[in-house]
Amino acid sequence: MKKIVVLTGAGMSVESGLSTFRDAGGLWENYPVQQVATHEGWEENPTLVTNFYNMLRKKLVQALPNEGHRLLAELEKEYDITVVTQNVDNLHEQAGSTNVIHLHGELMKVCSSYNPDDTRYQQTLTPDNLEVQPGTKAGDGSLLRPFIVFFGEAVPNMEQAASEAMKADIFIIIGTSLNVYPAAGLVQYVQQGTPIYIIDPHPVTTVSYLNVTHIQKGASEGMRQLKNEIL
Secondary structure, X not given: OOEEEEEEOHHHHHHHOOOOOOOOOOEEOOEEHHHHOEHHHHHHOHXXXXXXXXXXXXXXXXXXXXXXXXXXXXXXXXXEEEEEEOOOOOHHHHHOOOOXXXXXXXXXXXXXXXXXXXXXXXXXXXXXXXXXXXXOEOOOOOEEEEEEOOEOOOOOOHHHHHHHHHOOOEEEEEOOOOOOOXXXXXXXXXXXXXXXXXXXXXXXXXXXXXXXXEEOXXXXXXXXXXXXXXX
């Protein structure tokens, strides 16, 4: 079975009504990114940050996967699929994708603020238990914080994502450009000659040596066209 590795960014979830990390010129849901998505912001006002992510979770549980998410999940019938996502939502999983690597963390999880990657203190929240009260402690005594990779923090799953990219028979990029890390970084691990498809309504600059096909459409419409091309 051929292996497809898919990298998805903010453009994947736009049709589901979610805005993510880098949208709107430094604002996220009208909050300055510096306040709500950096380690400094967390240190300065953990209550604000905790309440911000409580609000985001309420939005997430009202969102549904779009056709792009569903078509991608359906490809698992024909291919071995790994989804690498920059998004913190769980819409890929909701749509049925079974192998998802989250580069920037997961909105529905909380963790230790002393060591976010210590799985002993990670918790998954549920739709009927979305809110974390400011001041709540993790099992190690530190403040419970969102399981989000803040700007400036290391991306712990990058190595795993790069390893998957090296094995790809087909590499697909949806809703993020080759100008933005980590897309640009991951592409460097794709074996030379491997077909690369970019689904993005905006113009993209591509590295000339890459075997790139640009489908200049949104996620759902682009996935419909791509499915016809590769099946």
